[in-house]
Amino acid sequence: MPGEFEIIERIRRQVGPPGPGVLQGIGDDAAVLEAPGATLLASSDALVEGIHFHLSYMSPRQVGRKAMAVNLSDVGSMGGRPLFALVTLGLRRGLPEGFLDELYAGLLEMGRTHGTQVVGGDTVTSPERFFIDVAILGVPGEGPPVLRSGARVGDRVAVTAPLGASGAGLAWLLAEREERLPAGARGAAQEAVLACVRAHLEPTPRVQAGQALAACGAVHAMMDISDGLASEVNHVARESGVGIRVRGGDVPVAPEASEMGRLLDADPFPWALSGGEDYELLFTYNPAAEDRVQAALAGAGLRLHVLGEVTRREEGVTLEREGQLHPLPPAGYVHLQD
Amino acid sequence: MPGEFEIIERIRRQVGPPGPGVLQGIGDDAAVLEAPGATLLASSDALVEGIHFHLSYMSPRQVGRKAMAVNLSDVGSMGGRPLFALVTLGLRRGLPEGFLDELYAGLLEMGRTHGTQVVGGDTVTSPERFFIDVAILGVPGEGPPVLRSGARVGDRVAVTAPLGASGAGLAWLLAEREERLPAGARGAAQEAVLACVRAHLEPTPRVQAGQALAACGAVHAMMDISDGLASEVNHVARESGVGIRVRGGDVPVAPEASEMGRLLDADPFPWALSGGEDYELLFTYNPAAEDRVQAALAGAGLRLHVLGEVTRREEGVTLEREGQLHPLPPAGYVHLQD
Numbered sequence: 001m002p003g004e005f006e007i008i009e010r011i012r013r014q015v016g017p018p019g020p021g022v023l024q025g026i027g028d029d030a031a032v033l034e035a036p037g038a039t040l041l042a043s044s045d046a047l048v049e050g051i052h053f054h055l056s057y058m059s060p061r062q063v064g065r066k067a068m069a070v071n072l073s074d075v076g077s078m079g080g081r082p083l084f085a086l087v088t089l090g091l092r093r094g095l096p097e098g099f100l101d102e103l104y105a106g107l108l109e110m111g112r113t114h115g116t117q118v119v120g121g122d123t124v125t126s127p128e129r130f131f132i133d134v135a136i137l138g139v140p141g142e143g144p145p146v147l148r149s150g151a152r153v154g155d156r157v158a159v160t161a162p163l164g165a166s167g168a169g170l171a172w173l174l175a176e177r178e179e180r181l182p183a184g185a186r187g188a189a190q191e192a193v194l195a196c197v198r199a200h201l202e203p204t205p206r207v208q209a210g211q212a213l214a215a216c217g218a219v220h221a222m223m224d225i226s227d228g229l230a231s232e233v234n235h236v237a238r239e240s241g242v243g244i245r246v247r248g249g250d251v252p253v254a255p256e257a258s259e260m261g262r263l264l265d266a267d268p269f270p271w272a273l274s275g276g277e278d279y280e281l282l283f284t285y286n287p288a289a290e291d292r293v294q295a296a297l298a299g300a301g302l303r304l305h306v307l308g309e310v311t312r313r314e315e316g317v318t319l320e321r322e323g324q325l326h327p328l329p330p331a332g333y334v335h336l337q338d
Numbered sequence: 339m340p341g342e343f344e345i346i347e348r349i350r351r352q353v354g355p356p357g358p359g360v361l362q363g364i365g366d367d368a369a370v371l372e373a374p375g376a377t378l379l380a381s382s383d384a385l386v387e388g389i390h391f392h393l394s395y396m397s398p399r400q401v402g403r404k405a406m407a408v409n410l411s412d413v414g415s416m417g418g419r420p421l422f423a424l425v426t427l428g429l430r431r432g433l434p435e436g437f438l439d440e441l442y443a444g445l446l447e448m449g450r451t452h453g454t455q456v457v458g459g460d461t462v463t464s465p466e467r468f469f470i471d472v473a474i475l476g477v478p479g480e481g482p483p484v485l486r487s488g489a490r491v492g493d494r495v496a497v498t499a500p501l502g503a504s505g506a507g508l509a510w511l512l513a514e515r516e517e518r519l520p521a522g523a524r525g526a527a528q529e530a531v532l533a534c535v536r537a538h539l540e541p542t543p544r545v546q547a548g549q550a551l552a553a554c555g556a557v558h559a560m561m562d563i564s565d566g567l568a569s570e571v572n573h574v575a576r577e578s579g580v581g582i583r584v585r586g587g588d589v590p591v592a593p594e595a596s597e598m599g600r601l602l603d604a605d606p607f608p609w610a611l612s613g614g615e616d617y618e619l620l621f622t623y624n625p626a627a628e629d630r631v632q633a634a635l636a637g638a639g640l641r642l643h644v645l646g647e648v649t650r651r652e653e654g655v656t657l658e659r660e661g662q663l664h665p666l667p668p669a670g671y672v673h674l675q676d
Binding site for chain 2: 004007008010011014015018019021022025026028030031033035036037038040042043044045046047048050051052083084086088090091100101104105108117118119120121122123124125126127128129131133135137139
């Protein structure tokens with residue numbers, strides 16, 4: 001089966017250039033649409049049991065929260081206000097008692113936090129695996145939608161918080177599931193473990209921060225980190241027709257991911273670089289207006305973490321580590337790779 | 339597993355009454371939403387391999403056409419103009435060569451026919467079964483959206499064309515698949531077989547007719563027939579708080595379904611009553627304005643087929659056959675029933 005990048009490219013070619021009313025079609029976090037009287041943002045994201053999560057370590061409520069969160073994140077990462085959600089469920093026999101109620105409790109509470117209502121959807125039979133597909137509909141916030149394609153040479157590249165906790169949490173969950181946790185790791189450093197697992201199971205969509213960054217006027221490109229920093233900088237570079245240099249030493253690694261690295265005897269850097277599912281925002285901005293960016297983030301309770309800069313396209317996407325420049329391939333967490 | 343009706347009721351209770359901006363939430367063909375500056379229609383519908391279709395008798399292009407058609411139908415049945423679609427694909431290994439291109443060709447050509455563009459979506463792994471979930475976004479046509487809940491006592495109940503061809507086509511396909519076609523049926527009356535199979539595999543969404551009926555001002559309630567006439571009249575009756583009397587002798591049975599009944603030695607009436615997936619429109623209207631209804635249908639190349647009337651709630655939903663009144667339960671094609 002072809003990889004996700006290739007599939008998206010093929011679909012994009014076949015769909016062809018955007019027609020009337022489509023300001024941004026396939027290839028960004030959300031589509032930007034011109035309906036009569038309104039600009040709209042629309043996006044959908046699905047989670048499949050056994051592929052994106054296991055019910056052995058994730059409660060139905062957490063599945064509901066996350067299914068909503070990743071979609072809110074897609075609208076938030078363009079600076080938009082998510083308003084309405086359609087939920088399609090693929091239900092199998094043997095789901096735990098109360099599954100549907102718990103799932104919906106999670107969906108609704110996460111939606112409510114960001115002013116988003118569930119307004120419809122579909123329910124079908126999926127004999128082997130539960131799946132959930134959420135389509136989200138929103139409108140721009142105070143600023144115009146910020147696309148992946150707006151990065152300019154000379155921009156700084158930053159993220160909204162340290163990365164890697166989600167990847168570390170997933171590593172822990174899988175090690176536990178496969179009964180290969182290192183001796184002594186169990187019970188130790190509960191706080192870091194809980195923080196990482198929680199980051200993976202209960203991500204926080206940066207909706208407010210996305211709106212503030214879009215409104216500050218200094219942010220040129222933005223997207224959420226779902227497949228990993230390495231993958232997303234490649235997306236921004238390609239869509240914007242630029243290069244991006246990531247300074248390895250400036251990639252902020254979440255302290256709980258570092259602590260997890262010690263527990264699992266693993267390097268936490270790959271979790272931060274390509275673990276994915278942190279759902280922080282990656283953005284590029286005009287360095288001359290850094291104060292506005294900082295103010296926007298502060299308003300959302302966050303800090304600026306600069307990790308690189310936008311270069312000319314010819315320089316490609318690179319990672320600077322210990323004074324050396326390396327090519328940085330997407331190499332992110334590719335959902336479709338088995 | 340609870341039935342589809344029960345699941346929808348539970349979800350509806352949990353979601354609670356519609357909040358700000360939601361003119362119609364869960365429980366109609368599409369949601370009616372008030373975004374800043376625009377009224378929107380939104381709906382989603384999924385098809386699962388082996389549940390809603392088999393690739394043994396349905397080409398990828400037909401799957402794409404139908405996945406789009408059933409969603410266009412949901413917006414059309416409210417009198418709306420479908421504009422944009424999000425497509426989520428669950429892909430498995432072993433799909434036929436060229437599957438994705440053919441599927442998209444079907445999606446795009448059906449969308450194009452009705453001015454609807456594919457603007458985004460998601461692609462995930464679904465190891466055992468291919469699935470496709472389409473979310474559709476539209477706006478009202480010239481008339482306001484026509485809901486299921488607007489039927490009034492004294493209305494006539496009608497459909498846009500004779501029914502049962504899709505159910506007959508499915509019966510044929512399943513008999514063929516299970517190698518239980520009656521001796522002599524194969525090769526006979528090819529025209530009726532092809533017409534019925536085609537009705538099932540390549541339904542035509544009544545988008546233009548829906549818009550015309552909504553715009554004529556005489557139609558009080560409308561929905562598309564996806565689960566079967568019996569099921570849908572129960573939906574309209576419940577949502578409108580009325581009773582509906584269906585006159586069995588006036589339920590229009592498609593001639594090709596009757597012909598198929600002879601071939602398969604089966605009564606075609608159940609296909610018309612509850613076979614489902616005809617995607618014709620069921621609507622109720624003010625009899626004093628029947629000329630406007632007829633004119634609207636004629637403009638879309640269709641005729642009026644009256645099959646009953648709206649009664650007081652206490653009379654319930656009934657089927658009049660040979661002078662006798664019988665209760666008419668939903669008994670439609672319930673997708674979630676195994």
